[in-house]
Amino acid sequence: MEIRPILSTLLRNRVGATLIALQIALTMAVIINSVFIILDRAETMRKPIGIAPEHLVTVSVADVADDADLASVVSQDKLRLAELDGVIGATKMSTMPLSNSGSNSGYRNGPDKNDATYISIAYYQAGYDALDVLGLNVTRGRWFTDDEIRYDPPDGESPKVAVIADATAIALFGDEDPIGRYFYTSTDDAIEVIGTIEMMSRPWYNWGDFYVTMLVPVVQRNNQWVVRVAPEQRESLLEPIAESLRKASLDRLVGTPRTYDEIIARTYQRDVAMNRMLTVVMTLVVAITALGIVGLASFSVMQRRRQVGTRRAVGARRFHILRYFLVENWLITTGGIVLGLALSFGINHLLVTEYEMPKLDPVYLPSVVLGLWALGLLAALGPARNAMGVDPAIATRNI
Amino acid sequence: MTAYYFRLALKSIRRNPLLTGLMVGAIALGIGVSMTTLTLYYVMSSNPLPFKGEQVFAVQFDTWDEDDPYDNREGGSPPPQLTYRDAAALMTSDIPTHQATMLHRGFVMKKNIEAQTEHASARATYGDFFPMFDVPFQFGSGWDRTADADAARVVVLSAETNNRLFGGENSVGETIILDGETYDIVGVLDHWRPSPLFYDLNVGAFGDTEDVFIPFMVPISLEYGAHGNTNCWKPEVIDSYQDFLQSECVWVQHWVQLDNAEQKATFQSFMDGYALEQRELGRFQRPLDNRLNDVMGWMEYREVVSDDNRLLLVLSLMFLLICLLNTVGLMLAKFINRAPLVGVRRALGASRWDVIQQHGVEVMLIGAIGGLAGLGLAYLGLLAVRSWYRNYEYLAQLDPVMVLTAIAIASGSALVAGLYPTWRISRIQPAVHLKAQ
Numbered sequence: 001m002e003i004r005p006i007l008s009t010l011l012r013n014r015v016g017a018t019l020i021a022l023q024i025a026l027t028m029a030v031i032i033n034s035v036f037i038i039l040d041r042a043e044t045m046r047k048p049i050g051i052a053p054e055h056l057v058t059v060s061v062a063d064v065a066d067d068a069d070l071a072s073v074v075s076q077d078k079l080r081l082a083e084l085d086g087v088i089g090a091t092k093m094s095t096m097p098l099s100n101s102g103s104n105s106g107y108r109n110g111p112d113k114n115d116a117t118y119i120s121i122a123y124y125q126a127g128y129d130a131l132d133v134l135g136l137n138v139t140r141g142r143w144f145t146d147d148e149i150r151y152d153p154p155d156g157e158s159p160k161v162a163v164i165a166d167a168t169a170i171a172l173f174g175d176e177d178p179i180g181r182y183f184y185t186s187t188d189d190a191i192e193v194i195g196t197i198e199m200m201s202r203p204w205y206n207w208g209d210f211y212v213t214m215l216v217p218v219v220q221r222n223n224q225w226v227v228r229v230a231p232e233q234r235e236s237l238l239e240p241i242a243e244s245l246r247k248a249s250l251d252r253l254v255g256t257p258r259t260y261d262e263i264i265a266r267t268y269q270r271d272v273a274m275n276r277m278l279t280v281v282m283t284l285v286v287a288i289t290a291l292g293i294v295g296l297a298s299f300s301v302m303q304r305r306r307q308v309g310t311r312r313a314v315g316a317r318r319f320h321i322l323r324y325f326l327v328e329n330w331l332i333t334t335g336g337i338v339l340g341l342a343l344s345f346g347i348n349h350l351l352v353t354e355y356e357m358p359k360l361d362p363v364y365l366p367s368v369v370l371g372l373w374a375l376g377l378l379a380a381l382g383p384a385r386n387a388m389g390v391d392p393a394i395a396t397r398n399i
Numbered sequence: 400m401t402a403y404y405f406r407l408a409l410k411s412i413r414r415n416p417l418l419t420g421l422m423v424g425a426i427a428l429g430i431g432v433s434m435t436t437l438t439l440y441y442v443m444s445s446n447p448l449p450f451k452g453e454q455v456f457a458v459q460f461d462t463w464d465e466d467d468p469y470d471n472r473e474g475g476s477p478p479p480q481l482t483y484r485d486a487a488a489l490m491t492s493d494i495p496t497h498q499a500t501m502l503h504r505g506f507v508m509k510k511n512i513e514a515q516t517e518h519a520s521a522r523a524t525y526g527d528f529f530p531m532f533d534v535p536f537q538f539g540s541g542w543d544r545t546a547d548a549d550a551a552r553v554v555v556l557s558a559e560t561n562n563r564l565f566g567g568e569n570s571v572g573e574t575i576i577l578d579g580e581t582y583d584i585v586g587v588l589d590h591w592r593p594s595p596l597f598y599d600l601n602v603g604a605f606g607d608t609e610d611v612f613i614p615f616m617v618p619i620s621l622e623y624g625a626h627g628n629t630n631c632w633k634p635e636v637i638d639s640y641q642d643f644l645q646s647e648c649v650w651v652q653h654w655v656q657l658d659n660a661e662q663k664a665t666f667q668s669f670m671d672g673y674a675l676e677q678r679e680l681g682r683f684q685r686p687l688d689n690r691l692n693d694v695m696g697w698m699e700y701r702e703v704v705s706d707d708n709r710l711l712l713v714l715s716l717m718f719l720l721i722c723l724l725n726t727v728g729l730m731l732a733k734f735i736n737r738a739p740l741v742g743v744r745r746a747l748g749a750s751r752w753d754v755i756q757q758h759g760v761e762v763m764l765i766g767a768i769g770g771l772a773g774l775g776l777a778y779l780g781l782l783a784v785r786s787w788y789r790n791y792e793y794l795a796q797l798d799p800v801m802v803l804t805a806i807a808i809a810s811g812s813a814l815v816a817g818l819y820p821t822w823r824i825s826r827i828q829p830a831v832h833l834k835a836q
Contacts, residue, residue, distance in 0.1 A: 015819075019728040026721045030714055037710070064507045064516070064579050106634075156638040186634030251579075253507045253516050273787035274707050277436075280783075281711075281718055284428055288718075292725035295421055299732030347713075355706040 006328045016296050017332045024336025024372060027289045029343040032368050033351070034278040036360055041271045047210065049097040050165070050199030051134050053260040054231040055088075057238060058096060060224045060255035061245055070151040070221055073248070074127070077225065080244045086233035087241070091133040092223040094125035095203050096260065097213075100267045102203030107191075108184045109172045116184070119171045120209070121164075122202040125218035133228040134200075139166060141179040141195030144217040151219050158189035159216035165200050167211035169193070191216075205267065226260075234259045286375065293379035297329060301387040308387050309394035318388045325384035326377060333376035337369055401760065408761035415733060419765065422729045426769025426812060429722030431776025434805045436708070436715040438781060441801060443604075443704045447593035451533055451656075452694035454496075456663070457598075458653040459692070460485050460674060464632045465684035477688050478630060479600070479701060480649040483619075488673055490525070494666045495655040497531035499524045500615055502625040502651045503599055508611070509576040510564045519560070519577065522599075522609040523618045529555070529586075531656045532598065537561070539571035539586035542614060546585075550616035554582040560610045561587045575611075578621070582613065595703050597694050599652050601627035604703045625650050647682075657691070667691060719812070726816040730765075734758060734824040741824055742832030751825045758821040766813020774805050 010017050063073070074092060081090045095102040102122055110116035130136070131143045141163075148161055169178040172193075182190040200213045225245065229237050238257040246254045265272070301308070308321055348360040412419045446452045461469075461477035462485065468475030481489075486500040501524035508519035528534070529541035538561075542553045554575060561570055574581050595604040618625075622640040631648035657663040670689045677683045692700055734741075741754055 015731065015823075016728060019724050019731075023721050023724045023728075026717050026724070030717050030721070034714065062505075062507060062518075155640075156636070156642075187636050251507075251516065253518055255518070269788060270705075270707065273784070274711070276787060277711060277784070278714070281432060281714055284432065285718055285721060288425055288428060288722055288725055291421055292425070292728055295418060295725075296728045296732060299729075299736065302736065351710065355710065357706075 002324060003327070003331075006324065006331060010328065010331065013300070016300055017335075020293055020296055020332050021336035021339060023289050023292055024333055024376065025339035025343050027285050028337060028340030028368060028372055029347050030285050031282055031371075032340075032344040032360065032364060033347055034282045035364055035368070036348070037357075038275050038278050039364075040358065041275050044205060045268050045271060047201070047205065048199065049201040049264075050136070050197070050211075051097060051260075053264055054234065055135065055228050056096075056133075056260035057227045057229055057234055057241055057257055058093075058099075058224050058260055058263060059227070059242055059245065059257035060222070062222050062253040062255075063249065064251040064253070070219065073221075074151070074219060077245060077248060078129075080247065081225070081227055081241065084237065084240050084244060086230045086237050088228040088230065089129050089133045090225055090227045091127040091129035092125075092219045093127070093130060093134075093226045094123075094218075094220065094223045096124075096224075096226065096263065097201040097203060098205060098264045098267045099203050104202075104207075106186060107172075111182075111184055111188075111190070117172075119168070119183075119212065121168055121171075122204075122207075122213045123162075124200070124213065124215045125220060125223060126215040127219050128217075130215065130226075133226055135228075136200065137198040138163070139196050139198050140169075140177070141193070143195055144215075148217045149219055150217060152221055153218060156187075158185050158187070159191055159218055161192045161194045162214045162216050163195040163197055164193055164214040165211055166196050166198055167209070168214055169196050171209065171212050224255075234261075290375055290379045293329070293376060294382060297325070297380045297383035298386070301325065301383045304387075305390050305394060308390040309392055312390060312392035313396070321390070322384050322388045325387050326380055329376050329380035329384070330373065333373055337372055340372075341365075401756075404757045404760040405764070407757055408764045411733075411737075411761055412764070418729055418733050422726050422733075422765050423769045423772060425722040425725045425729070426766060426809065426816070427772035427776055429719040429812065430770055430773025430805060430809050431780055433715040433719040433808070434773065434777035434801065435780030435784065436711045437804070438777065438801050439784065440704065440708050440712050443595065443708060444698070445594075446695055447595055447597045448532065448694050454658050454693070455531060455654060455656050456691040456693055457697040458489065458655060458670070459688075459690040460670070460683075461685045461688040462647060462649070462683055463685060467632070468685065469630075469632075475685070475688070477685075477690060478649045480628065480630070481651050481653050482647055482649050483644045483651055485673075485677075486651050486653045489653055489655075489670070492666070492669055494657075494662065494669055496658055496662070497527035498653070498655040499526075499528040499531060500651050500653045501525070501528065501598065502615070502618065502627070503602060503609065504618060504623060504626040506577040506611070507579075511574075511576065519610040520607070521577070521611045521613055521618075523613050523615045525615050527656075528612070528654075531654065532593075534591055535589035537587045537589045538569040539584070541612075542585055547614050547616065550614055550620040552580055552582045552617065553585045553614065555586040555588060555612040556584060557588050557608060557610050557612075558590045577611070577613070588612075595698055597698055597703075598654060599627065600698075600701045600703065601652075604698075604701075619644070655691070663691060719808075723812055723816050726765075726769075726812075727819060730762065730817055730820040731823065734820045738824065738827050739832040741827060742829040745827070745829035746833055754825040755821055758824055759817065762813055762817025762821060763810070766810055766817070769813065770806060770809025773809055774802065777805060 078090050081087050104120055104122045106118050106120050108116035108118055128144060128146050128149050143163060164178065172178065172183055173181055178193045178196060181193050184190055199211055201210050202213055227241055242254050242257045246252060312321065345360060351357040352359055448455060458481065459477040459479065460481055462482055463469040463478055469478040470476040489498065490500060501522055503520065503522055506519045506521045507516050509516050525547050526542045526544065537558060541555060542551065546553050556570065561567060564575065565573065570584050570587060573584050575584060592608055596606055596608065629648055629650040631646065633647040635646055637643050637646055655666065657666055671687055674683045674687060674689055745754065
């Protein structure tokens with residue numbers, strides 16, 4: 001192949017080639033860093049939370065006059081909700097996984113302060129029905145009994161029993177059987193583990209130990225209602241659910257009911273928006289660069305029509321002309337890619353040091369490089385085909 | 400002469416609409432994308448208290464755990480909020496021109512007994528809040544120190560709340576019901592929406608200001624907690640609200656107005672003195688680190704402009720650069736293609752300067768069209784951003800400053816993109832191109 005003549009031509013006409021190479025390099029840096037961020041966020045958003053969100057609707061309730069007996073208020077509310085067609089069950093919950101608001105506390109795995117490990121556990125106050133409503137899977141031990149549920153316990157009272165997630169069991173007791181074991185609050189109250197569930201995540205996704213959580217048998221007056229419904233009815237049941245809870249009392253404030261999917265979507269909204277913006281920028285970058293290559297390649301073909309004609313006249317086949325321009329373009333693209341590699345890692349290094357982003361994983365590199373090669377060749381194909389069609393007779397004219 | 404060049408430019412644009420379209424499109428996209436992210440960045444990092452931001456300070460005390468700092472930045476930073484007891488101690492000082500402890504929480508609001516209940520977000524704070532932050536009033540005013548001390552049931556409504564409940568009429572002297580208690584309305588704010596919402600960044604930096612404002616001691620007397628963040632580190636027995644008020648839990652915000660460096664230094668030494676006094680009592684075991692951050696310093700410390708936004712800004716500026724390189728290439732192609740023509744003009748007596756002017760006009764024309772289209776794209780981009788984020792309605796707006804910036808960037812870009820091609824075309828040897836004809 002005619003690499004040497006192509007190179008020497010390129011060196012003579014540096015500006016156009018340099019412009020394309022620079023564009024390719026910058027495009028590469030933008031794409032690699034964007035793809036990296038997009039995949040990183042997407043992976044975060046795919047983390048399971050241990051609950052199928054499409055069955056659930058949540059709504060907050062606040063009773064201003066709090067003299068009525070809470071247990072009976074709760075059971076009346078539950079009856080009202082159960083009357084609605086499509087409602088399968090309902091439970092009071094202090095908060096939900098990925099709702100971005102919740103409580104966390106530090107606990108010890110032994111009674112002795114100086115000889116114990118401290119574990120931070122996110123806790124959920126759950127009603128008796130939480131097991132079925134949330135669709136939790138008890139792996140060991142048992143769920144709460146109805147009598148164990150404490151309604152509006154006094155301030156400072158610690159729960160006596162808890163159902164902990166499997167990840168919490170491992171954090172507290174390693175591989176040992178956690179059932180019947182105790183762990184301790186900062187004020188030395190002992191909590192007995194009566195059961196474990198497979199998985200339930202924390203309310204926040206950017207917190208370490210995503211699955212170290214537990215449920216405690218507590219119902220507070222202003223805890224929200226979580227309602228299990230038939231998935232296809234979850235939108236249409238929002239208003240009826242709020243309406244039936246409103247009927248309880250004039251002094252009751254019922255919040256906006258939301259599907260649990262929406263709660264989770266709100267938590268991830270920044271990441272979703274960021275990914276969308278990055279995708280838009282990336283698509284535009286690819287489009288602009290491709291168009292730029294088409295434009296410059298057409299121009300360079302047009303400028304060299306006479307030379308192309310001459311080559312054809314002295315015996316070059318159409319294929320040779322096509323090959324010439326494609327190889328030329330490939331060389332420029334490759335030059336851009338080499339420069340782009342340096343730029344991408346330079347930018348990533350900056351991100352790592354300045355923004356505490358993870359280090360670039362070279363796993364994406366081959367596909368991006370292949371993609372850019374393909375992009376360059378495809379963009380140059382049209383102009384190169386034009387060159388292929390140059391009439392050899394042109395060489396004899398105009399000289 | 401310029402009019403003539405302008406006609407020539409139009410002609411040239413018409414002769415080659417595809418290439419021109421590509422150039423305009425590249426500039427427009429570059430401007431559109433970078434202006435969208437730049438506007439976001441600009442609004443997020445703008446000063447919500449432009450005339451006073453340097454005299455108003457957020458207070459931090461390092462009351463945290465001796466062995467484990469609240470925040471690991473800078474080798475251990477103090478918590479962003481205060482304990483109740485430390486805030487109360489600060490309130491006894493008469494050094495600041497104004498100062499106010501504050502917290503945020505929700506109340507159930509009714510216009511009167513029969514009315515429908517609704518949710519009201521409330522800021523419980525001191526009367527100094529209003530003069531300290533230059534809060535504008537439509538009717539009435541804030542409350543005085545007596546009301547602060549007595550936990551008086553008085554309330555200031557936001558303009559929006561007053562519009563909803565009283566149709567925008569002067570409601571001073573009327574009452575509303577919050578959590579079952581009657582409050583006298585003493586003032587109604589004018590529209591006030593600092594963005595970012597600097598004074599309490601716990602509940603999101605771009606949320607709404609509160610619906611109602613009440614004296615700080617009211618929720619304390621009702622034994623209420625705050626909505627937002629309550630952080631505790633110390634294992635201590637909290638059996639009653641009094642225990643909670645005396646605990647090491649941080650949950651209230653505190654701001655002070657200090658008009659000059661001297662006043663600031665005096666207050667800083669008051670704070671440090673208090674901390675040393677408390678250390679004698681077994682608190683403040685960490686190295687002395689009590690901070691006063693002015694408004695912009697505070698927003699930087701709390702990282703209001705997220706890393707995401709910085710990243711987007713960097714990427715979109717790279718995108719603009721790509722678009723410019725693109726335009727340079729296309730423009731160069733277009734101009735060189737026209738070299739024979741320019742050769743004739745040069746041979747007929749046009750100077751280099753004439754050639755530069757002619758092409759300069761064309762470059763500026765393309766830049767102007769691209770810039771305008773870019774502004775349109777930025778507008779669409781901001782619409783998209785607003786639909787993707789809640790609470791960004793106020794944020795993503797093109798204001799005159801940003802429009803001017805866009806125009807400046809567009810003309811600057813066109814100039815940069817056109818510089819080399821124009822120079823190049825002015826340097827051609829007329830003879831070479833004449834021979835080829």
